[in-house]
Amino acid sequence: MIHLQVNNIFKNFGGLQVLNGVSFEVNGPELIGLIGPNGAGKTTMTNILDGAIKPSSGTVYLNGQRVDPLPPYEVAHAGLGRTFQVTRSFRRMTVLENLYVPAMAMDGSRKQADCVEQAMEVLKFLTIDHLRNEFGRALSGGQQKLLELGRLLMLDPDIIILDEPFAGVHPKLMEIIYQYIYRVNEDGKAIIIISHDMDTIFTLSKRLLVLNYGDLIADGDPEVVKNDPAVIEAYLGHDDEDFADKLVSSNGSEA
Amino acid sequence: MSLERKKIPTYLGYLATAFLLAFPFVYSRADYDFIMHLWITAFYYAILASSWSLLAGYAGQFSFGHMAFMAIGAYGAALYSNYIRFVTNPTGTCTEIPFFGQYLIILDAQGVTSASNSCLDIARETLPRGTVITQPSVWTGILIGVLLGALFGFLIGRLVLRLRATYLALFTIGFSEILRAAISAEIDITQGQAGLELPPLFPVGIFGYAPTDKLPTYYVMLLVFIASMGIMTWLVNSRFGLFVRSIREDEEAAAALGVNVVKYKVRVFVITSTIAAAAGALQGHYIGIITPNILIILQMSLVIAMAVIGGVENIYAAAIGAIIIQFVLEFLRNSFDIGPFVIDMSIWRLVVFGLILMLTLRFQRNGLIQPLLDWFSRSDVAAETVAIRQQESIGEPGGGEA
Numbered sequence: 167m168i169h170l171q172v173n174n175i176f177k178n179f180g181g182l183q184v185l186n187g188v189s190f191e192v193n194g195p196e197l198i199g200l201i202g203p204n205g206a207g208k209t210t211m212t213n214i215l216d217g218a219i220k221p222s223s224g225t226v227y228l229n230g231q232r233v234d235p236l237p238p239y240e241v242a243h244a245g246l247g248r249t250f251q252v253t254r255s256f257r258r259m260t261v262l263e264n265l266y267v268p269a270m271a272m273d274g275s276r277k278q279a280d281c282v283e284q285a286m287e288v289l290k291f292l293t294i295d296h297l298r299n300e301f302g303r304a305l306s307g308g309q310q311k312l313l314e315l316g317r318l319l320m321l322d323p324d325i326i327i328l329d330e331p332f333a334g335v336h337p338k339l340m341e342i343i344y345q346y347i348y349r350v351n352e353d354g355k356a357i358i359i360i361s362h363d364m365d366t367i368f369t370l371s372k373r374l375l376v377l378n379y380g381d382l383i384a385d386g387d388p389e390v391v392k393n394d395p396a397v398i399e400a401y402l403g404h405d406d407e408d409f410a411d412k413l414v415s416s417n418g419s420e421a
Numbered sequence: 422m423s424l425e426r427k428k429i430p431t432y433l434g435y436l437a438t439a440f441l442l443a444f445p446f447v448y449s450r451a452d453y454d455f456i457m458h459l460w461i462t463a464f465y466y467a468i469l470a471s472s473w474s475l476l477a478g479y480a481g482q483f484s485f486g487h488m489a490f491m492a493i494g495a496y497g498a499a500l501y502s503n504y505i506r507f508v509t510n511p512t513g514t515c516t517e518i519p520f521f522g523q524y525l526i527i528l529d530a531q532g533v534t535s536a537s538n539s540c541l542d543i544a545r546e547t548l549p550r551g552t553v554i555t556q557p558s559v560w561t562g563i564l565i566g567v568l569l570g571a572l573f574g575f576l577i578g579r580l581v582l583r584l585r586a587t588y589l590a591l592f593t594i595g596f597s598e599i600l601r602a603a604i605s606a607e608i609d610i611t612q613g614q615a616g617l618e619l620p621p622l623f624p625v626g627i628f629g630y631a632p633t634d635k636l637p638t639y640y641v642m643l644l645v646f647i648a649s650m651g652i653m654t655w656l657v658n659s660r661f662g663l664f665v666r667s668i669r670e671d672e673e674a675a676a677a678l679g680v681n682v683v684k685y686k687v688r689v690f691v692i693t694s695t696i697a698a699a700a701g702a703l704q705g706h707y708i709g710i711i712t713p714n715i716l717i718i719l720q721m722s723l724v725i726a727m728a729v730i731g732g733v734e735n736i737y738a739a740a741i742g743a744i745i746i747q748f749v750l751e752f753l754r755n756s757f758d759i760g761p762f763v764i765d766m767s768i769w770r771l772v773v774f775g776l777i778l779m780l781t782l783r784f785q786r787n788g789l790i791q792p793l794l795d796w797f798s799r800s801d802v803a804a805e806t807v808a809i810r811q812q813e814s815i816g817e818p819g820g821g822e823a
Contacts, residue, residue: 216677242679250677256670258734259663267667270660271679278663296809299802302670321678 168194168229168324168356170215170246175224177210177380184210185221186380192325197351198358199371199388203400206377208360209251212327216248217241229324243272247323251330251360253310257303261294264302264313268321281320288316291349293342308339315346325356332363344370368392376400430797434737441643445636457635463747464642465704467740468649470728472696474739475653478728479662480689481669483586485721486577486593487697489600490570492716494698495705496604497566498559499617504528505562507555512544523555530609559622563702570698571691578690582683597716604713616710622703638707645703646740649696653736656692665689726778732791741790750774 170192177185184207192198202208213219215226217238226234233241247268256264265285270276289295292312297305305313311331318326331343347370351357358375361367367374367388374391376384378400384391391397441460448456473487506526511517516527529540541554577596581589604611611617621632622641630637656662664685667675676682705711714720724743731742753770756763781789 218673218677237683238673238676239679239681242677248677250674254671254674256667256674258670259666263663263666266663267675267680268678270663271681274660277660296806299799300806317678 168192168245168354169227170229170325170356171225171227172215173225173227175211175214175226176222177207177214177219178222183380185214187224188377188380188382189224190375190382190385192356192358194356195351195354196356196373197347197371198356198373198375199367200358200360200375200377201362201364201367202377203379205379206400207380208377209329211377212248212329212360215241215246215327239271242268242321242323245324246327247318247321247325248327249311249314249318249329249331251333253307253314255302255305255310255313257301259302260299261289261302261305261313262298265289265316265320268317272321285316285320288319291319292316292346308335311335312339312342315343319350323355325358326350327358327360329360330362331359332361332366340366426797426800430737430794438647445639454635457639459748459751461635461639461642461707462704463744464639464646465700465707466724466727466747467743468642468646468700469697469724470731470743471650471653471736471740472693472700473724474728474731474733474736475657476689476693477725478733478735478739479657479669480665480686482581482686482689483590484581484593484690485590485718485725486597487693487724488716488721489593489597490574490694490697491701491704492600492604492711492713493573493694494563494566494570494701495619495711495715496611496617497569497698498562498702499566499619499705499711500610501562501565502557502559502619503617504530505557506541507557508541508548508552510549510552512541512548514544515540532609533612533615556620556624559620559624559706563699563706566702566705567695567698570701571695574691574694574698575687577694578687581690582686594718597718597721601713601716604716611713614712614714616712618710619706619708621709622706638703642703642707645699649699650736650740652692653696657736661685661688726774728788730778730781730789732788732794734787735791735794738788738790738794742788745790746774 172188172190175185175188176183188207188211200208200211210219214221214234217233217236217240221234224234225232228241228244228246231244233244233246236244256267259267262282262285265288266278266281269281269284270278286295286298289298292315294305294309294312294316297309302310302313315328315331328347331347332340335343344366347357347359359367359370371388373386374384374388375382376391376394376397378396383396383400384394444460445457450456469487469491473484476487477483504527506528507520507523508517508526509523511524512526515529517524518527519525526541531539577593581592584592605613607613608615621638623630623632623637626632626634627637664675664680667678667680668682668685672682701715705715727743727746728739729742730746731740732738750770753766753773756766758764785792787795
């Protein structure tokens with residue numbers, strides 16, 4: 167059973183309080199949206215969960231194991247995977263090699279030949295299998311995003327954090343990423359999606375976390391959260407009665 | 422066809438190895454010793470350039486300290502052979518440690534100009550008859566030099582973990598210069614610029630060859646070269662190679678994907694410094710004298726230039742580059758006349774070398790050898806990509822839209 171427990175996380179960079187006692191839990195294969203204005207602390211939260219930075223105080227438990235003091239690679243081994251806001255494929259390695267890295271890092275006995283089949287399946291699903299022997303740098307921005315998602319499939323973590331998976335992505339690609347998210351979720355993994363694209367957030371997530379300048383100001387059903395006055399205040403800076411409608415644009419995803 | 426082409430460099434490699442193994446017995450011209458010397462030195466530089474390419478090209482650790490590890494190997498071996506003796510009876514005058522029924526003696530440092538006798542000379546008069554004093558084995562010294570190289574590689578590797586690019590380069594220059602300054606300063610122990618002498622690799626000769634004959638050294642250096650290439654080939658084709666390249670590309674992303682960045686960065690430092698130290702210790706014994714000048718920045722730059730001209734992201738390209746540059750630099754020494762002008766190539770050759778380096782960096786960033794190797798291994802990738810794409814478009818209508 168997947169269980170992530172985030173207890174009272176504080177983080178400050180010098181005088182800047184970035185996270186201000188954030189607590190939440192993830193139970194089972196949830197599909198969670200994490201939103202908040204720029205500077206809200208979303209990426210800092212991701213970096214703390216991932217082990218890249220240490221919280222000033224507070225703890226994180228993943229499946230019962232305390233992970234906040236661990237380096238990122240151990241957090242990955244404990245079962246948490248993430249993408250980066252700016253795609254970070256291994257540019258001078260082939261697409262297949264990009265996929266071998268997490269697979270072989272997770273399983274010390276696995277050789278490249280043992281990963282080929284799984285890697286090809288992942289690439290087919292992401293529609294970039296024809297690029298298998300090209301270097302990462304030869305891929306377009308969108309394809310690199312897909313490659314990053316593919317690496318996560320090879321890592322096979324319990325919880326996946328996707329940092330802005332839809333930024334700069336055209337509709338067809340977006341469709342593939344949607345399918346990816348549903349498939350991974352159906353495979354029993356929890357997913358936290360960070361996005362500014364409210365349409366997708368409201369379409370995908372069953373639960374919404376809202377960060378605002380270090381405070382977790384809302385946590386719950388998206389329908390409830392989007393009518394929360396504090397959330398409206400945080401996003402528009404003033405009370406706006408029509409905000410809920412503005413958050414979700416006219417394409418009818420509000421149901 | 423494509424499969425065959427991929428194998429061509431491997432076959433050429435076997436061919437080259439066979440040529441090098443046979444060379445000392447088939448070459449017989451008057452300049453035999455000179456050519457053999459060029460080969461030995463070429464192997465020495467090839468070991469250094471290829472191991473540096475593993476560190477800088479594969480792992481992205483652009484270190485200027487590689488020659489420092491080489492020097493640690495050389496001085497480790499030299500200090501051992503100069504200051505360690507084994508004696509069957511205690512001297513009473515030297516620092517001595519019981520050692521498997523004998524005594525391990527550490528001679529006192531004499532400096533360059535000292536006229537006084539060493540502790541062992543003094544003890545000689547009182548030592549009982551039949552006392553045997555043995556010079557330590559050259560190979561033990563080399564082993565100690567290599568182990569010291571590994572140890573320092575580990576320490577420096579730990580220290581530079583958080584340093585990137587320029588900072589790593591500056592740090593390693595600093596380390597290298599400190600080492601050079603320390604060796605220059607400790608004249609009593611290292612003889613400074615006067616140079617520390619080492620016995621030949623085979624002090625009493627071997628298989629009928631005299632200690633000064635080049636052939637045994639040629640084979641030792643060649644075998645170490647082949648062994649280091651073999652070890653590095655195995656490494657770069659294993660998970661080690663995959664992980665250090667991912668670290669080069671993006672350390673944070675590699676860590677997030679489960680790669681133990683610290684472990685592999687330290688490992689690559691230890692492995693490459695060990696190889697560099699082995700090359701240094703062997704070359705020290707071959708040349709017979711070492712000075713702090715073996716690790717000046719210019720020497721480091723030469724190794725880097727060799728690797729860059731060959732191709733820094735491929736250990737074979739770097740090694741071939743080193744061998745070619747070594748021979749080119751030597752043969753460019755031949756001065757010639759243009760009309761009334763005498764072109765003194767002993768000086769101008771370095772200008773030519775510099776120009777090759779500049780042109781390579783400007784127009785052929787992957788080096789001159791690496792693209793050739795890539796042509797064999799990767800030239801069919803583009804065609805393959807297109808072929809699969811077309812096949813899929815036909816297979817599922819509309820699939821090629823994206």
